[in-house]
Amino acid sequence: MPxxxxxxxxxxxxxxxxxxxxxxxxxLDHPKDMGGLEARNKPARCFSDKSKxxxxxxxxxxxxxxxxxxxxxxxxxxPNEEEDHNDQKKRTFSTIDDRxxxxxxxxxxxxxxxxxxxxxxxxxxxxxxRVGRIGxxxxxxxxxxxxxxxxxxxxxxxAITRKxxxxxxxxxxxxxxxxxxxxxxxxxxxxxxxxxxILTYQDKxxxxxxxxxxxxQSFIRSVQRLKIVRNWG
Amino acid sequence: xxxxxxKRSKDSVNSCESARRSSFPDEVLERVLSLLKSHRDRxxxxxxxxxxxxxxxxxxxxVFIGNCYSVSPEIVxxxxxxxxxxxxxxxxxxxxxxxxxxxxxxxxxAWLVVFAAKYPFLEELRLKRMAISxxxxxxxxxxxxxxxxxxxxxxxxxxxxxxxxxxxxxxNLTELDIQENGIDDIGGSWLxxxxxxxxxxxxxxxxxxxxxxxxxxxxxxxxxxxxMRVLKLNRSVSLEQLQRLLVNAPQLAELxxxxxxxxxxxxxxxxxESALSNCxxxxxxxxxxxATGMYLPALYLACTHLTFLNLSxxxxxSVELAKLLAHCPQLKRLWVLDSVEDKGLEAVGLNCxxxxxxxxxxxxxxxxxxxxxxxxxxxxAVSFGCPRLHYVLYFCRQxxxxxxxxxxxxxxxxxHFRLCIMNPGQPDxxxxxxxxxxxxxxxxxxxxxxxxxxxxxxxxxxFEYIGxxxxxxxxxxxxxxxxxxxxxxxxxxxxxxxxxxxIRDCPFGNAALLSGLEKYESMRSLWMSACNVTMNGxxxxxxxxxxxxxxxxxxxxxxxxxxxxxxxxRQTENY
Numbered sequence: 001m002p003x004x005x006x007x008x009x010x011x012x013x014x015x016x017x018x019x020x021x022x023x024x025x026x027x028l029d030h031p032k033d034m035g036g037l038e039a040r041n042k043p044a045r046c047f048s049d050k051s052k053x054x055x056x057x058x059x060x061x062x063x064x065x066x067x068x069x070x071x072x073x074x075x076x077x078x079p080n081e082e083e084d085h086n087d088q089k090k091r092t093f094s095t096i097d098d099r100x101x102x103x104x105x106x107x108x109x110x111x112x113x114x115x116x117x118x119x120x121x122x123x124x125x126x127x128x129x130r131v132g133r134i135g136x137x138x139x140x141x142x143x144x145x146x147x148x149x150x151x152x153x154x155x156x157x158x159a160i161t162r163k164x165x166x167x168x169x170x171x172x173x174x175x176x177x178x179x180x181x182x183x184x185x186x187x188x189x190x191x192x193x194x195x196x197x198i199l200t201y202q203d204k205x206x207x208x209x210x211x212x213x214x215x216x217q218s219f220i221r222s223v224q225r226l227k228i229v230r231n232w233g
Numbered sequence: 234x235x236x237x238x239x240k241r242s243k244d245s246v247n248s249c250e251s252a253r254r255s256s257f258p259d260e261v262l263e264r265v266l267s268l269l270k271s272h273r274d275r276x277x278x279x280x281x282x283x284x285x286x287x288x289x290x291x292x293x294x295x296v297f298i299g300n301c302y303s304v305s306p307e308i309v310x311x312x313x314x315x316x317x318x319x320x321x322x323x324x325x326x327x328x329x330x331x332x333x334x335x336x337x338x339x340x341x342x343a344w345l346v347v348f349a350a351k352y353p354f355l356e357e358l359r360l361k362r363m364a365i366s367x368x369x370x371x372x373x374x375x376x377x378x379x380x381x382x383x384x385x386x387x388x389x390x391x392x393x394x395x396x397x398x399x400x401x402x403x404x405n406l407t408e409l410d411i412q413e414n415g416i417d418d419i420g421g422s423w424l425x426x427x428x429x430x431x432x433x434x435x436x437x438x439x440x441x442x443x444x445x446x447x448x449x450x451x452x453x454x455x456x457x458x459x460x461m462r463v464l465k466l467n468r469s470v471s472l473e474q475l476q477r478l479l480v481n482a483p484q485l486a487e488l489x490x491x492x493x494x495x496x497x498x499x500x501x502x503x504x505x506e507s508a509l510s511n512c513x514x515x516x517x518x519x520x521x522x523x524a525t526g527m528y529l530p531a532l533y534l535a536c537t538h539l540t541f542l543n544l545s546x547x548x549x550x551s552v553e554l555a556k557l558l559a560h561c562p563q564l565k566r567l568w569v570l571d572s573v574e575d576k577g578l579e580a581v582g583l584n585c586x587x588x589x590x591x592x593x594x595x596x597x598x599x600x601x602x603x604x605x606x607x608x609x610x611x612x613x614a615v616s617f618g619c620p621r622l623h624y625v626l627y628f629c630r631q632x633x634x635x636x637x638x639x640x641x642x643x644x645x646x647x648x649h650f651r652l653c654i655m656n657p658g659q660p661d662x663x664x665x666x667x668x669x670x671x672x673x674x675x676x677x678x679x680x681x682x683x684x685x686x687x688x689x690x691x692x693x694x695x696f697e698y699i700g701x702x703x704x705x706x707x708x709x710x711x712x713x714x715x716x717x718x719x720x721x722x723x724x725x726x727x728x729x730x731x732x733x734x735x736i737r738d739c740p741f742g743n744a745a746l747l748s749g750l751e752k753y754e755s756m757r758s759l760w761m762s763a764c765n766v767t768m769n770g771x772x773x774x775x776x777x778x779x780x781x782x783x784x785x786x787x788x789x790x791x792x793x794x795x796x797x798x799x800x801x802x803r804q805t806e807n808y
Contacts, residue, residue, distance in 0.1 A: 110330030110737070111712065112598050112628060112655045115387070117413050117441065121546060122598065125523070159662055160631060 149220065155183045155197075155228040166220045172212050175199075179228065196231035259288060267292040294318060299757055301339055301363065302782055306347035318357035318382075319348070325760045326710075327735055328362055329387060332762055340364045340390075342372070349376040357382040357408075364388065370395030374402035382408035382436070389415030393423045393442065400426035408436035410463075418444045425450045434458040438465040440489050440520060445469040456481045462514075465489030468522045472497060472505055479508035488512065490520035493528055493547065502531060510534035519543035526553040533560040541566040548572040548596050555580035566590040571606035571628060578611030582618025590624035591615060595655065598628070609636035616643035623681075624649040631662040632689060637671035647679040651686035657713035657738070660690040667691055673698035676706075686710040696720035700727025708733040718745035725749035735760040743770030750777055 149166045162182055169175040176199055199211040202225040211219065211226070266289050269275050279289040295318040296309060309316075323339025341363050348355055355377045365388050373380070380403050393416070399409065400423055424446050427434075434454070439446070446469060455461060455478050462485060466475070470491030479485070497505065509531060518532070518539055524547035536542070539561050544554070545568040554569065554577040564585045569577065571593050581588065593607055609632045616622060622644040632654050641647065660667055668689035676682060676698050683705055687695060691714035699709065700723035707730050715721065721741040724734070725748055734756065742765030753759065771785035
């Protein structure tokens with residue numbers, strides 16, 4: 001096993017590279033730049049950590065994925081009268097990857113904090129119940145044999161994204177009516193009744209278009225996401 | 234006491250010798266102290282003077298070690314010669330969520346070797362988040378002839394072969410409690426290893442296991458263990474089999490059913506209902522895997538005295554839950570899935586006035602966008618109907634500051650408040666503001682608060698509130714929160730009783746870490762991951778506090794390795 005302690009000792013970043021770390025100003029600094037933490041409304045995958053960057057630079061590896069660095073302090077309570085200063089044990093060990101079991105690649109590791117064994121139960125239950133329970137399944141077989149197509153719907157100014165099953169609707173009108181009902185409670189008091197909204201969608205090419213231009217059947221085959229934006233025009 | 238005796242004991246406050254000579258023989262002191270059960274009381278007692286220290290250590294039979302790396306087994310054995318029961322906890326709690334690598338440590342074997350030599354009469358071993366191999370289980374089984382109780386919670390590293398060793402060799406076993414473990418389930422023949430003459434089992438919990446077990450052997454085992462009071466089955470046991478077991482074990486106090494879904498004839502249903510209702514002592518019910526509305530009514534008569542109902546493996550709908558709860562007037566603890574929705578929680582508020590604990594788990598945790606589950610409305614409804622509520626774990630997808638304020642107004646006695654808004658960094662969905670005021674309300678109102686988990690969009694203000702008001706807080710969990718070092722500094726500077734602090738994905742760095750030097754003296758553990766702490770900061774900390782065990786991991790792509798330095802000596806645990 002390589003002596004990683006030695007390697008790390010050589011490659012440690014100098015204090016000047018480490019952001020926000022200044023022992024002389026303990027507790028007095030409110031560092032403004034904390035690496036992109038301002039955008040809180042979107043689900044955060046990881047927070048860019050400028051000080052971890054310096055590790056990557058030192059080792060010549062650049063990766064977009066975030067790494068876990070862990071500090072763990074373990075100790076006990078008050079020192080008791082009997083202390084044994086002779087007992088010391090060095091533990092070194094290595095690990096392959098901090099991200100264990102990240103089956104869902106686009107999810108934050110270990111979040112929401114559900115215990116592993118409980119997650120396994122959910123997965124088993126979902127596998128066994130393809131048909132049936134409302135709300136517990138991503139895809140359900142419908143009576144007419146066609147499968148649901150869930151697309152995400154965001155409304156401008158609303159924190160929560162919803163999902164709708166496009167297959168439930170037959171026309172733009174029914175879709176928009178349903179969306180109005182769905183999002184009605186998120187309408188802020190500041191909006192007056194004359195605020196207009198436009199429904200836009202992202203198609204297979206990734207372009208954002210105004211919904212309504214193409215025939216409904218083409219639309220449902222092409223739509224990837226929906227977004228409701230304010231119409232300032 | 235006469236005034237002359239009073240004067241004498243005051244004079245000899247620093248010397249127990251005279252007090253000893255005057256009245257208290259060692260044996261009496263030991264006898265008195267042996268009645269003390271709380272390990273914190275025992276710690277206090279041991280600090281009075283040397284004689285009390287000795288009397289305490291000779292009279293102690295149970296030792297609790299909250300962090301297995303805080304002390305070595307040799308030290309424990311040297312100090313406490315008469316231990317019969319050990320509780321050990323190992324890995325940090327975040328290992329439950331895959332944030333700790335697999336071979337981190339917390340292996341029990343070294344402890345077992347010492348115990349085999351020093352405590353040959355060991356009777357009980359309770360482990361939480363430890364690594365235990367089959368070899369260790371076998372070693373345990375053969376090394377302690379009086380061994381009675383084994384409880385493994387959230388442990389890993391073993392398989393059903395290890396259980397077979399326990400069943401084979403532990404002739405006096407009363408308790409085998411296997412919960413939530415990362416167990417390698419390779420088959421059910423372990424049950425058959427209990428000898429035919431074996432009758433002492435009182436607690437059997439194998440709900441954790443996924444594979445089929447030998448039902449005939451189980452039926453015979455349950456039939457001959459007349460003192461059995463806790464039986465928790467796994468999913469492989471059917472309703473019909475459950476009925477057969479219950480007929481022979483009406484004395485059960487805690488029951489975990491197997492699969493609660495099967496095609497039953499009317500007669501089979503009635504037999505099941507009858508067997509369940511004959512369990513007059515039943516106060517805890519769990520399992521109920523895949524329970525549907527069809528067979529839940531079989532439980533109604535059995536629920537009259539129920540105090541703990543765990544429905545977290547059954548995705549019930551609101552109506553089904555409401556009907557069931559109408560028969561559970563004595564309920565104190567309830568665990569459900571959020572499939573019951575707000576309507577289901579309204580039923581909780583209406584039917585369970587004695588409720589003290591509520592846990593709502595997400596049925597579909599990894600889909601952020603399908604909005605089902607529970608909202609703030611359900612929680613508020615429960616708080617109106619259940620004023621005694623003091624423990625809550627609540628997973629939801631939306632919350633408001635106003636709702637939380639109402640909740641704690643209704644239920645000011647919270648000791649454990651664990652709120653998980655599942656989308657990281659999500660604000661109050663009505664006002665779009667941070668959730669600071671929600672947790673401010675919690676810590677200001679709930680003066681008995683011991684444990685707090687925060688979530689949602691939070692600025693440093695939340696932590697100012699926590700530091701200032703949470704006088705009894707012992708455990709704090711933080712994720713995706715805070716704005717700067719100041720947040721963590723507030724917590725470390727306040728919260729006089731803080732023992733465990735776990736933080737992930739927050740912008741707290743070295744300055745925050747190093748501001749807690751005084752605080753760490755009185756804490757059990759600190760976890761920080763994906764924060765702004767650097768290796769330099771850790772080294773500085775370790776240098777400033779040589780008695781602290783500091784572990785720091787740096788992750789690197791492709792050849793991740795772990796640096797672990799024990800820069801300090803071990804401290805003896807404050808038992």
